[in-house]
Amino acid sequence: MxxxxxxxxxxxxxxxxxxxxxxxxxxxxxxxxxxxxxxxxxxxxxxxxxxxxxxxxxxxxxxxxxxxxxxxxxxxxGDQSLQIDLFAGPGHRRLPEVKAAVDAFPLGREVEAPPAAHLGARLARAWAARHRAPDHREVVGAMLPGLIRDAQALVRQAETVKRRRAAHAVLAEVYSLAQFFVAYQPDAALLWRVVERGLVAAQESEDPHVIGLAAWLAAQAQRDSGPSGFEAADEVTHQTLAYLAPLLPDANDDVLAIAGALTFETGYTAARRGETGTAWRHWDQARDVAARLPAGYFHPMTSFSRAIMGAHAVTVAVELHQGGESVRQATAADADVIPSRPRRARHQIEEARGYHLDGQPDVALATLARAHEAAPETTRYNGYAKRIVLEEAEGKSPVRRRRASELAVKLGLLAA
CATH class of the missing domain: 1.10.260.40 (lambda repressor-like DNA-binding domains)
Known part of the structure; x- marks a missing residue:
């Protein structure tokens, strides 16, 4: 060198x-x-x-x-004995199949596109499985290759401009589902291919809801890449919110919800920067949007709703490293009202981070155990959960070390 x-x-x-x-x-x-x-x-x-x-x-x-x-x-x-993936999961067994479907470049008509209604019903079942199944990556990973193949065929074989736009909307939504599967797996290049293709398909669809969903996921990918991605995340959210703003007075619940989810994302990124006032201001704005939604409504992809704002408040407080405020917000929030298992587990992981910040490691570990019970795959792929478990597995309390070690085995961090 x-x-x-x-x-x-x-x-x-x-x-x-x-x-x-x-x-x-x-x-x-x-x-x-x-x-x-x-x-x-x-x-x-x-x-x-x-x-x-x-x-x-x-x-x-x-x-x-x-x-x-x-x-x-x-x-x-530099310690070769510490081979621990913090912010990448172990690599799901379905990942090669999904990667092959994303990387394929079909040009002909070898695959006959199914009716749009049939494909839409399959996609709806996949989203439902993503929210309800504890092993959601396994279920969704099995469905994605066929969905990707058929959605691509639907676009290629569309015979009118209107049908082509509708087909692009379906394809963009399939890529959005694929991003949930690919995220935090050990293939960053694949993640960015999925993100970019989802954005392009969404733009081609000219569907405000689909565009908002693709932008919401792209902003998350940018922010999760680290501080160097914060500016790009803000650019995506701000541009998309400006595009959606004129539509909101007459928007349906799904478009309104995706605008609320994007508004919260700006606050989430601000919290990552440590910008307290900006983070809570955007949370307030997102709460105002949520108040316009029906009481029992949950956005089918993002889970944005009135009920989710409590979980979002925990996230803001945790990202700002406000231990006491995190616990206060966790006490006020109700995880049981979140119907999506992975989203509920994610909220419980955020609660655990709050308790850990507040010097309550036993409560943090108990909360992580509940998150693992709700959605094992979500917990196994979450870097914050792994960080808490690893830290407490090396702690001073023998009882806590044992509990953390047992959870570490479940997360695949330690051998049984």
Missing amino acids: SGAATPDPYSDPLVFGQRLQILRTRRGLTREQLGGLAGRSGSWVKGVETGRLKTPKLDVVLRLAEILRVRDLRELT
């Missing part, structure tokens, strides 16, 4: 501080920004990077890994 080359934290025998500096630089963060997000100072980050300060304890290492969106903990620590 030449002296001018950038060291590679994946292969070179670098010390922790060097790895931290390389990964921080790659994410586009200054020392002050990383320190602020980690509850430390810029000078502390400099001290660790230069070796003046020793490698921090596991809880701080896991927090840094979370901020930097480190997928494999070895990237940061």
Whole structure:
């Protein structure tokens, strides 16, 4: 390696501080920004990077890994015994089949497109399975290859402009479902192909609801890529909300709900930045949108509703690292009213983060256990859940270590 080359934290025998500096630089963060997000100072980050300060304890290492969106903990620590995927799941057994369907480039009419109504009914069943099945990735992963193939055929074989737009709407929705499956799996390139194709198909559909859904998912992908993606996430949400704004006075519930979901996304990204006032202001705006929806309504893809605003409040407080406020919001929210199993589990994971921030690790572990019971695959793929379990598995309390270790086995972090 030449002296001018950038060291590679994946292969070179670098010390922790060097790895931290390389990964921080790659994410586009200054020392002050990383320190602020980690509850430390810029000078502390400099001290660790230069070796003046020793490698921090596991809880701080896991927090840094979370901020930097480190997928494999070895990237940061260099410890080859710590082969733990934090923000990528284990790779579902259905992933190769879904990837093959996405990567295929059919041009002819080998596949006869099914009637649009038939394909729409299959897609609705897939969304229902995504919300109701505890093993939702398994069920959806089995359905996706056929849905992708048939939706592509529907677009190719559409004979009028109107039918082609409708077919693109179906294809965009299939890609949206595929993004839920592909997210947090160990194939980032596949995720971005799905995101981009979903956006293109949505634009071709000219359907406001479909466009909003694709934008909502694209913003999540940008934000979850780390701090360097925050600006892109904001751009997607702001542009889409500007497009939807003139339509909202007469919009149906689904379009109104997707606008509310996008409004909350702006607050979520602001919370990730640590912008307290902006985050809660957008949460208030999203709540105002939710108040216009029927009491029992839940958006069929995003779960946006009146009832979900309590869960969203927990997320904002947790992302702002407000432990006491997180617990207060968790106490006020009711997970049982969320009909979607993966969304309920996600909310319970956010509650666990809040309890952990507030110094209540036993409650956090119990809440994670409930999340795992609601949707095991959601919990297994969630980096925040894994971070809490790993930290407590190394804690001082023998009873808590045992409970955390048992949960770690269920999440696939430790061998049985």
